[in-house]
Amino acid sequence: xxxxxxxxxxxxxxxxxSEWYGEILKRAEILDIRYPVKGVYVWYPYGYxxxxxxxxxxxxxxxxxxxxxLFPLLIPKDELxxxxxxxxxxxxxxxxxxxxxSTDLDIPLALRPTSETAIYPVFxxxxxxxxxxxxxxxxxxxxxxxxxxxxxxxxxxxxxxxxKEAHTAHATRADAEAQVKKAVALYKSxxxxxxxxxxxxxxxxxxxxxxxxxxxxxxxxxxxxxxMQIGTIHLLGESFARTFDIKYEDENGSLKFVNQxxxxxxxxxVASVIAIHGDDHGLVLPPTVAPIQVVIVxxxxxxxxxxxxxxxxxxxxxxxxxxxxxxxxxxxxxxDNSEDRPGAKYYRWxxxxxxxxxxxxxxxxxxxxxxFVRRDNTKRTHVPLSDVVPEVxxxxxxxxxDIHEAAKETLHANIYKSDGAGNNKREEKMEELRRKAEHGxxxxxxxxxxxxxxxxxxxxxxxxxxxxxxxxxxxEKSEGKCVICSRKAKRVCVARxx
Amino acid sequence: xxxxxxxxxxxxxxxxxSEWYGEILKRAEILDIRYPVKGVYVWYPYGYxxxxxxxxxxxxxxxxxxxxxLFPLLIPKDELxxxxxxxxxxxxxxxxxxxxxSTDLDIPLALRPTSETAIYPVFxxxxxxxxxxxxxxxxxxxxxxxxxxxxxxxxxxxxxxxxKEAHTAHATRADAEAQVKKAVALYKSxxxxxxxxxxxxxxxxxxxxxxxxxxxxxxxxxxxxxxMQIGTIHLLGESFARTFDIKYEDENGSLKFVNQxxxxxxxxxVASVIAIHGDDHGLVLPPTVAPIQVVIVxxxxxxxxxxxxxxxxxxxxxxxxxxxxxxxxxxxxxxDNSEDRPGAKYYRWxxxxxxxxxxxxxxxxxxxxxxFVRRDNTKRTHVPLSDVVPEVxxxxxxxxxDIHEAAKETLHANIYKSDGAGNNKREEKMEELRRKAEHGxxxxxxxxxxxxxxxxxxxxxxxxxxxxxxxxxxxEKSEGKCVICSRKAKRVCVARxx
Numbered sequence: 001x002x003x004x005x006x007x008x009x010x011x012x013x014x015x016x017x018s019e020w021y022g023e024i025l026k027r028a029e030i031l032d033i034r035y036p037v038k039g040v041y042v043w044y045p046y047g048y049x050x051x052x053x054x055x056x057x058x059x060x061x062x063x064x065x066x067x068x069x070l071f072p073l074l075i076p077k078d079e080l081x082x083x084x085x086x087x088x089x090x091x092x093x094x095x096x097x098x099x100x101x102s103t104d105l106d107i108p109l110a111l112r113p114t115s116e117t118a119i120y121p122v123f124x125x126x127x128x129x130x131x132x133x134x135x136x137x138x139x140x141x142x143x144x145x146x147x148x149x150x151x152x153x154x155x156x157x158x159x160x161x162x163x164k165e166a167h168t169a170h171a172t173r174a175d176a177e178a179q180v181k182k183a184v185a186l187y188k189s190x191x192x193x194x195x196x197x198x199x200x201x202x203x204x205x206x207x208x209x210x211x212x213x214x215x216x217x218x219x220x221x222x223x224x225x226x227x228m229q230i231g232t233i234h235l236l237g238e239s240f241a242r243t244f245d246i247k248y249e250d251e252n253g254s255l256k257f258v259n260q261x262x263x264x265x266x267x268x269x270v271a272s273v274i275a276i277h278g279d280d281h282g283l284v285l286p287p288t289v290a291p292i293q294v295v296i297v298x299x300x301x302x303x304x305x306x307x308x309x310x311x312x313x314x315x316x317x318x319x320x321x322x323x324x325x326x327x328x329x330x331x332x333x334x335x336d337n338s339e340d341r342p343g344a345k346y347y348r349w350x351x352x353x354x355x356x357x358x359x360x361x362x363x364x365x366x367x368x369x370x371x372f373v374r375r376d377n378t379k380r381t382h383v384p385l386s387d388v389v390p391e392v393x394x395x396x397x398x399x400x401x402d403i404h405e406a407a408k409e410t411l412h413a414n415i416y417k418s419d420g421a422g423n424n425k426r427e428e429k430m431e432e433l434r435r436k437a438e439h440g441x442x443x444x445x446x447x448x449x450x451x452x453x454x455x456x457x458x459x460x461x462x463x464x465x466x467x468x469x470x471x472x473x474x475x476e477k478s479e480g481k482c483v484i485c486s487r488k489a490k491r492v493c494v495a496r497x498x
Numbered sequence: 499x500x501x502x503x504x505x506x507x508x509x510x511x512x513x514x515x516s517e518w519y520g521e522i523l524k525r526a527e528i529l530d531i532r533y534p535v536k537g538v539y540v541w542y543p544y545g546y547x548x549x550x551x552x553x554x555x556x557x558x559x560x561x562x563x564x565x566x567x568l569f570p571l572l573i574p575k576d577e578l579x580x581x582x583x584x585x586x587x588x589x590x591x592x593x594x595x596x597x598x599x600s601t602d603l604d605i606p607l608a609l610r611p612t613s614e615t616a617i618y619p620v621f622x623x624x625x626x627x628x629x630x631x632x633x634x635x636x637x638x639x640x641x642x643x644x645x646x647x648x649x650x651x652x653x654x655x656x657x658x659x660x661x662k663e664a665h666t667a668h669a670t671r672a673d674a675e676a677q678v679k680k681a682v683a684l685y686k687s688x689x690x691x692x693x694x695x696x697x698x699x700x701x702x703x704x705x706x707x708x709x710x711x712x713x714x715x716x717x718x719x720x721x722x723x724x725x726m727q728i729g730t731i732h733l734l735g736e737s738f739a740r741t742f743d744i745k746y747e748d749e750n751g752s753l754k755f756v757n758q759x760x761x762x763x764x765x766x767x768v769a770s771v772i773a774i775h776g777d778d779h780g781l782v783l784p785p786t787v788a789p790i791q792v793v794i795v796x797x798x799x800x801x802x803x804x805x806x807x808x809x810x811x812x813x814x815x816x817x818x819x820x821x822x823x824x825x826x827x828x829x830x831x832x833x834d835n836s837e838d839r840p841g842a843k844y845y846r847w848x849x850x851x852x853x854x855x856x857x858x859x860x861x862x863x864x865x866x867x868x869x870f871v872r873r874d875n876t877k878r879t880h881v882p883l884s885d886v887v888p889e890v891x892x893x894x895x896x897x898x899x900d901i902h903e904a905a906k907e908t909l910h911a912n913i914y915k916s917d918g919a920g921n922n923k924r925e926e927k928m929e930e931l932r933r934k935a936e937h938g939x940x941x942x943x944x945x946x947x948x949x950x951x952x953x954x955x956x957x958x959x960x961x962x963x964x965x966x967x968x969x970x971x972x973x974e975k976s977e978g979k980c981v982i983c984s985r986k987a988k989r990v991c992v993a994r995x996x
Binding site for chain 2: 032034035036037040041042043044045048049051052067068069070071072073074075076079091092093094095096097098099100101102103108109111118121122125126137142146148158159161
């Protein structure tokens, strides 16, 4: 299954991100795009291992307060159509099953584009009393969108293979809003563990999730200067509860509508890890999600000349010993015992993003040392064989921290805060904003009106991400004048978006 | 989400298995059948935990020599139709996606009924050389069948939510046959860990998987005397390789077709655990797949009267301590601290099949004891608090072994070996076989011809499972006369089947 691409150089990430991304998916064996249906792809074994580690982190976070369930893929047309706002947002994108065998189905069945209309009719029977609340569930499932735009592996798909959707129901609006805050904290922790930086905003009223009161997306900045939405949290309030008639009996015996939230993450989380950390030699995986965290490479020259002559046997023994020690310590380690030359091995494991390589050769053994080579910065250090386990742990932590810091710096260096003064001429100002938006996120003043929002989007070729919220540092809540209409306005983030 | 069914008795398993099964799925919160599409169901949190533990065992076994992948759900019509034998077996059962939004699709897309035709076109590009072989992959996915027969939760479904399908490719037929043997060993180990007994047969030629050279099913015996197929292994040989043109370059540089196998297990494995071990009080889960292996119940009467008066505080402390010790030892334990009466707690955890209950009350504490109550046989024993951890381990192992033995005994007691003598009158003989087949599996002599097989199936109302194979004990390879045509025949198993 290996691509023999060792000697071909790949396009540089900064020159053509899109081409680089496609090459990396192929060469690192993340996703095979040669499946004969538009917008659906095949997960390679290696890619699926990364996917499972990423979703393992997500599951661990969710399992503290949510329960995993599984609802059906097929949603009857009448259920899907119940929430009018909601379906408006999806109706052009729904795949329809209309036949079983050669029989036309009585009611067409939708492939879930998302599962509100599959889950909430069942909430009606699951929720009876205040004692059933809060109800917090999640599932990780395949969902479908009939995308007519350009599709892109892991990013814009017709089959989203790994949609994590959480759905919660609460007694009061305050409880639901508290859940939104918890979900924000959970997503922060998740993306922090992936070393993926983000901005958290509140989408403008005119661009929220269909059926939601408000939507809180996480966006990250991709290397081509576009933002990608990598997670979203919605306060649904009572809208779905009223449509589906989901009520509970409170402590006084009166029936009330539940208050709901939902929040989702797709395999874009995997795309962000690949895109943000990777370099011109391939993937750079954060140790948290690297299927192999440490690869051990024996440095034995001319093996065919006989092992005992060049210390090969001792080297292999040392490699096995180090491997055992690392496994014992819970580190995902592997020895590359293949017949390939060391250079070919380096190429392979660099492409696959293995965070740390340990080289052991006859000369190292003489001094009871081995050599560490970090994937992220190629730094080499000599480490005594007796210290391998603690040094590996320290180094993996260092890599995790360093690539996270580097990614955060890149993000923050590409957020441009436009002043609200508006002294420039209007055209100059717009030209400046447009230029800045080519490389990243622009923070500017915009009023709440959809008209101004859409005019700005048209003029700059951007999307409005919304007002920054849930910042840890002191938020700049200053007010200014709308760049379009000059009325009173708040700061919002805008960017060219995926 | 809890069903208030505490005081309602349920139908006895032996009187009406089908009704009992439905009640248990509901009351133990395995599956909710109230979803508005025929043949698709909702996994409750508790059911999904059982499912995840069952599939965790399967994954661990597979991961030793297989790699997990994920292929798309949607298969274009032309690919699905390529293998003529194969599609004949499925064409009446395929769900078709014909529309995206309001647009008719150019090529209808099938929801995979199984994934040979999704995976093998990609094998063409994954397999180049003998160095790529053997290739062994698996995926756990949802698959679809437009069932027109009576559907049944976990057993006969329109959406199979948890189909594990493995697909392998080999250089030679001998390698592929060796893989079939390995798969048989793997499935044995899997079902042994579920304490589910089985018979392994080779399906008659005229009833094998469409496209296979031969099929090796695992069948178990359900409490209503019917067999249920719970896993199947197929030798595909070169048939799909020839259809899809999957070749590899051997060591001498010549191109050869690969030899293939595939093998699958669906959520029927969960159904078999529920059906075989459960009793009139609910589930009886093997400790290997019990989400809660031990529930600790404090026996504190009239809590409201004040804890210090009746030793309640000391009891709760002891429960917490035991809980901590068990968790420390890697045992899935839980304390039921709810306000319910002990009787209500017993009912709940018996229904959910928790293998072991530990009761701790003030009197137990005085003697530094606690009481163990086994779910499978209701036996009570006093255990010193200082021995809880080793005694729990021993008891759980005992339960696992005992329910496995009991299930094997039931199976073997319901296999009737008809003699081959044929001295009775033909009609009497058939009547006897029909009667025996009402309670279990009948082993009788049948020739290879489809005509005799189908006549027997009609006359007895059974299915032919096939010749027993891969038995550990000495196989009875005796020959006799076909019960239909009296020609030379081998022993085969027949039974009424799901």
